[in-house]
Amino acid sequence: xxxxxxSPKYLFRKEGQNVTLSCEQNLNHDAxxxxxxxxxxxxxxxxxxxxxxxxQKGDIAEGYSVSREKKESFPLxxxxxxxxxxxxxxxxxxxLGGGDNQPQHFGDGTRLSIL
Amino acid sequence: xxxxxxxxxxxxxxxxxxxxxxxxQTSGFNGLFWYQQHAGEAPTFLSYNVLDGLxxxxxxxxxxxxxxxxxxxxxxxxxxxxxxSYLCAVRDWGQAGTALIFxxxxxxxxxx
Numbered sequence: 001x002x003x004x005x006x007s008p009k010y011l012f013r014k015e016g017q018n019v020t021l022s023c024e025q026n027l028n029h030d031a032x033x034x035x036x037x038x039x040x041x042x043x044x045x046x047x048x049x050x051x052x053x054x055x056q057k058g059d060i061a062e063g064y065s066v067s068r069e070k071k072e073s074f075p076l077x078x079x080x081x082x083x084x085x086x087x088x089x090x091x092x093x094x095x096l097g098g099g100d101n102q103p104q105h106f107g108d109g110t111r112l113s114i115l
Numbered sequence: 116x117x118x119x120x121x122x123x124x125x126x127x128x129x130x131x132x133x134x135x136x137x138x139x140q141t142s143g144f145n146g147l148f149w150y151q152q153h154a155g156e157a158p159t160f161l162s163y164n165v166l167d168g169l170x171x172x173x174x175x176x177x178x179x180x181x182x183x184x185x186x187x188x189x190x191x192x193x194x195x196x197x198x199x200s201y202l203c204a205v206r207d208w209g210q211a212g213t214a215l216i217f218x219x220x221x222x223x224x225x226x227x
Contacts, residue, residue, distance in 0.1 A: 004157075031213055042119070042202070042217035043158075050213070058214065090157065094213060100146050100165060100206070104215060106157040 002027045006091050006107035012115045013078065013085060021076045021110045023091035030096040032074035033104065036060060037088040046089075049074055050096065078112065086113050117141050119218035121203050126224045127193050135188045135201050135221045143208030148215060149177050149188045150202040158202055161188070190223075198225045 004025045013019045023032065031050045035043040045058030049068040063082025068074055074093075078085045088111050092104040118140045127133040139147070146165040150158035162170055164179035164186060176189040190197055200222045204215040 033214055035217075040123075040219060042219045043204075043215075044217075045214045048214050088155075096213065101163045103148055103160040103163060105160070108157045109155070111155075 004091060004093055004105055004107035006089075006110050008110060009108065011110055011112045013112060014115050016080045018077055018079050019112070021078070021089055021091075021112070023074045023076065023107060024072055025074075025091075025093045025105075025107075026072060027093055027095070027105065028071070029093035029105070030071070031094045032068070033092040033094075034058075034064075034066065034074070034076045035090045035092065037090060037109075043090060046076065088112075117205075117207060117216050119203055119205060119216060121201075121218040121221045123219070124222045124224070126226065129193055129195060129225060129227050131193050132189065132191050133193060133223065135190070135203075135223065137186045137188070137203035137218060139184050139186070139203070139205045139216075139218075141184075141205055141207040141216070144181060144184075144205065145208050146206040147177075147179055147186050148204045148206070149175075149186075150204065152200045152202060152220065154200070161201075193225050195225050195227065198223060 007022045033048040034046040047066040049055035065077045091107040094104045120138045149161040152158040162177035169178045174191045200220040202220045203218040
């Protein structure tokens, strides 16, 4: 079945460590997004990409980095510069050119905690 | 600026009807989405409105008034499985790419 796969489901980070969250989609979607969700907060945009080898910062990009080497993959690295990384991270994708009513489809998320 | 407001929590009983309101302020409105999210899971798409009026999809309906910056999600014949968070999200021409601006979500608790 087509969908978005995020891994791992749970991740623990030590102080000073970089960690990478995986996001893979087989929906042939053009655009991919990373959001962060904190309790009592809405989803906040970290980074997005509309085409391979191109990505843009969202509202809270500091302390994060991404790459888009393949259409199917959009990994997110949480660097040691992100001082409050504990959150639920959601990856989404969307088909561009299919009409404005095309929704974003979400993966099941990765819950990141600090050890 | 951009702002989306929803009630934080709502409660209802099985079989009832509930209306979840969403008000928004954006500079370049280009569509409103409703998502359902069960705790610890991915948000799933419920509805899309870009023109004024009501969109009906089974037990769920969504309404939009662009002049008032207002939408609501109407859930009929409530079931226990409808207990979830409901997210209102707006697409704004001025927002990064095709990303959405999300409200904080409304947690709905359905009791028997």
